[in-house]
Amino acid sequence: MAKARTRAPKPEATSTDILELAPTVPHQVAETKRLIRLVPIGNDLTSSYRQIALVAAETEAEARQLAASYDPFGRDWKNVELFSAESFDDTNAHVIGDVIFKSTPLPKTKTK
16 A cells, blocks of 8 residues: 655745846847758659758858758758759848758649
């Protein structure tokens, strides 16, 4: 048979027991308005979609490194022969290191 335990009653908190936390400076993060879009070169006909990466980074090399390190499928975003890069400036600021992967359907090809 289990032994019954009794707990000591919790002491009542008084106003002198309450801790006040001093406000801290908010975290500062590096931001950029530059976005770099990495797009596959050519169409992979074995798939009905293509994966693109949209990366907030200052340089193409940095964007390729970030996309490669965050891609759950392990694509080789650093390979310039597989993925082209296009940079553009946005009106909004983005946190450097943000990566968005997006699947887009392949464009329809005309058949004769």
